[in-house]
Amino acid sequence: MLDPVFILAPPRSFTSLVCACVGQHPELLGLPELNLFQADKMEDFWSGREPDGQLRSPFWAVMRHGMLRTVAQFYSGEQTIQSVNMAERWIKTRRDRTSGEVYRELAEHVAPLRIVEKSPGYLRSRVNLDRLIATFPNARFIHLLRHPRGQCESLMSAKGGPALLFMLGSVDRSGEEPVLDPQILWHDANAQILDFLEDLPAERSIQVRGEAFLNDMDATLARICDWLGIRGDAPAIEAMKHPEDSPFSQVGPINARLGNDINFLNAPALRPGGVTVPSLDGPLDWRPDGASFHPRVAEMAREFGYE
Amino acid sequence: MSEPAAPKKKRSAKTVEAPPAKPRRALLAPELNPARAVEGVARMSLKDVVADPALRKMGVELWRQMRGTPEAPPPTSVEDLWKQLPSARLNSSSTADEIDRYRERLSFRATMLEALLEETLHELDLLARAVPADVPEPEPAPEPEKPKSRKRKAA
Numbered sequence: 138m139l140d141p142v143f144i145l146a147p148p149r150s151f152t153s154l155v156c157a158c159v160g161q162h163p164e165l166l167g168l169p170e171l172n173l174f175q176a177d178k179m180e181d182f183w184s185g186r187e188p189d190g191q192l193r194s195p196f197w198a199v200m201r202h203g204m205l206r207t208v209a210q211f212y213s214g215e216q217t218i219q220s221v222n223m224a225e226r227w228i229k230t231r232r233d234r235t236s237g238e239v240y241r242e243l244a245e246h247v248a249p250l251r252i253v254e255k256s257p258g259y260l261r262s263r264v265n266l267d268r269l270i271a272t273f274p275n276a277r278f279i280h281l282l283r284h285p286r287g288q289c290e291s292l293m294s295a296k297g298g299p300a301l302l303f304m305l306g307s308v309d310r311s312g313e314e315p316v317l318d319p320q321i322l323w324h325d326a327n328a329q330i331l332d333f334l335e336d337l338p339a340e341r342s343i344q345v346r347g348e349a350f351l352n353d354m355d356a357t358l359a360r361i362c363d364w365l366g367i368r369g370d371a372p373a374i375e376a377m378k379h380p381e382d383s384p385f386s387q388v389g390p391i392n393a394r395l396g397n398d399i400n401f402l403n404a405p406a407l408r409p410g411g412v413t414v415p416s417l418d419g420p421l422d423w424r425p426d427g428a429s430f431h432p433r434v435a436e437m438a439r440e441f442g443y444e
Numbered sequence: 445m446s447e448p449a450a451p452k453k454k455r456s457a458k459t460v461e462a463p464p465a466k467p468r469r470a471l472l473a474p475e476l477n478p479a480r481a482v483e484g485v486a487r488m489s490l491k492d493v494v495a496d497p498a499l500r501k502m503g504v505e506l507w508r509q510m511r512g513t514p515e516a517p518p519p520t521s522v523e524d525l526w527k528q529l530p531s532a533r534l535n536s537s538s539t540a541d542e543i544d545r546y547r548e549r550l551s552f553r554a555t556m557l558e559a560l561l562e563e564t565l566h567e568l569d570l571l572a573r574a575v576p577a578d579v580p581e582p583e584p585a586p587e588p589e590k591p592k593s594r595k596r597k598a599a
Contacts, residue, residue, distance in 0.1 A: 300510040303503055306488040310477040315498050317506075321472045328469035335466065431472060 138241075138248040140273035142365065144255035145333075146281035147326035148301065149291040151347035152255045153401035155281055157380030158350075158358070160253040164367045169203030169385045169396030170256040173236040174269045180232040194304075200258065203396030204228065206389045211246055216384065221393045237272030244273075255281075260326050261305075266333045277365065278342040280330050282441045285434055286415040287348070289319035293423050295400075316424060320434045327437060340364075346442065351412045354378060381405040417444060 142165070146152050160167015175193060176182035182204075185197030194200060208224035209216045231239050244252050259265040270276065292298040299317055302308070307322040308315050334342045343364045350357045358377050362369030380386055386405035388394050395402070417435050420427040430438070493499045 297510050300506045303506050304488055306473050306477055308477045308488070308499070308502070310496075310499070311475075315477075315496075315502050317502070318476070321476060325471045325473050328471055332466075332468050433470075433472065 138245050139251040140275040140277070141244060141252035141254055142277045142279065143259075143269065144253070144279045144281050145260065145330045146255070146257065146283070146347075147260070147288060147323055148257045149288050149295060149298070150281050150283040151350065152257065152281055153398045154380060154405075154407075155279070155345070155347065155350055156253055156255045157383050157386050157401070157405060158354075158377045158407075159279070159361060161377045161379055161382060162362065162367060162373055163376060164249070164251060164373075165253050165365075166247050166250040167253045167380075167383055167385065168207050170200070170258070171204050171207060171240070171254055172200045172256045172258050173204065173240050174256070174265045174272070175200075175258050175261070176236050177268065178232070179228060179234050179236060179239055182236055183228055183232065194258075199395055202389060202393040203256075203385075205393040206385060206396045207243065209393070210384055211243065216389050216393070218390045218392055221390055224393075237268065240272055257326075260329055263329065263333065266329075270337075276341070278334060278337070279361070280334060280342055280344045281347055281350075282327075282344060282443075283347045284415055284417075284443050285320055285323045285430060285438050286417070286421070287412075288323055290422065292319045292322070293317075312426070316426070318421075318424065320421070320430060324431070324434045324437060327441075344441070348412045348414045354407075378407060380407065414443070 142159070144152050144156050144159075157167050159165060173182060177188075181188065183201070185193050185200075187193055205221050205224045205228070206216050208227050209220035212227065213220035213223060228239075259269060292302060298319075302317050302319055302322060305322055307317065307319055309318040309321065343361065345357060345361065355374055358374050359369045362373065367373070376382075383405075385396060386402065388399075388402045389396060417430055417438055420429055429435075488499075488503075493503050
């Protein structure tokens, strides 16, 4: 069994699309957001509560959908109300196991296919990432990048995006009035990813700019195949260009509808047309004071190759 | 099997120190928002939000915005039967109000479907007794001949 490939990025960085595309390679298997490593024990995963009793997220019930859909698909071959009920029992019978043990069980079940997964929630704490690497010491990581202006504007306009930013503390409180500022999340999530990946051998991770992925897909997919040591022939690349073929690229049954961004689930196919890369200069639309990017955000973005 | 332990080397006067831990990148959140938890990309501390009137106001407004999906008008026509139900749009756990509205729509659908079923069965019943107009009526069956009375031959 090969350790999975994880995609690390702040929310609204094309993670759903990239994960589904890469996961369509004949040697790989893209999964919805499992969120397993946000908990140590499966009991805590199911309850959504931290060891101190605090609820991990007000949306935790929804954040289990990806795991329910995955178990239903793996062990029933379908995602229906009945198979999701079965998946719930499957998870509950493993309540005393660690999330890592259960993740390994899933990975062994689908071997020789190699899992590809992204759960932005893993970035909420370094503990989650340490749990992940302890379970899969040979995991590989795609650090997915997006221009801060594009990512921030997307997050501000997404349904529930501003509330998510608030809950994650992406608020500039340095002035008299608080200002919701997504660049804080963009910076801190990427800083955490860089710190984590620097502790690993260089060949275990790759940086991919989301805009380049969409604008020059064949070349970017070939680069990812080469890095993973998997076949990069035309049929394999073609398969990766059909994220809609995944059984997880659609809305699930009523008792586990999500597991991914609802906008992606409603329209998972690639859309023709390029993505424009915005500029780092100029005022930010979401700042009432007309401020531009924080110097450290601009510096990090330039390190990633943005201008 | 573990390898046999290597003989311990005598420590020289100059001890080799472990390399210092790599400095982590400074995060922006603690600098711009002291109320936020410092570790990782965590979450806002509820206690600090409650204690800060401006943050509290912002949080309440955002929550209302997120929850404030425009209420669908109550269903009134048969066309409403096939409109998307609220659960199809829910992407989070439901509030009591959302569940009530969903129940109302389902209840309306159930009533209408019951009425449609009753009407349909009634129509089927009528249809069973209908006589087609474009098919000629079958010829009336000939009446059976009366048996001829046999005259007894005179003895």
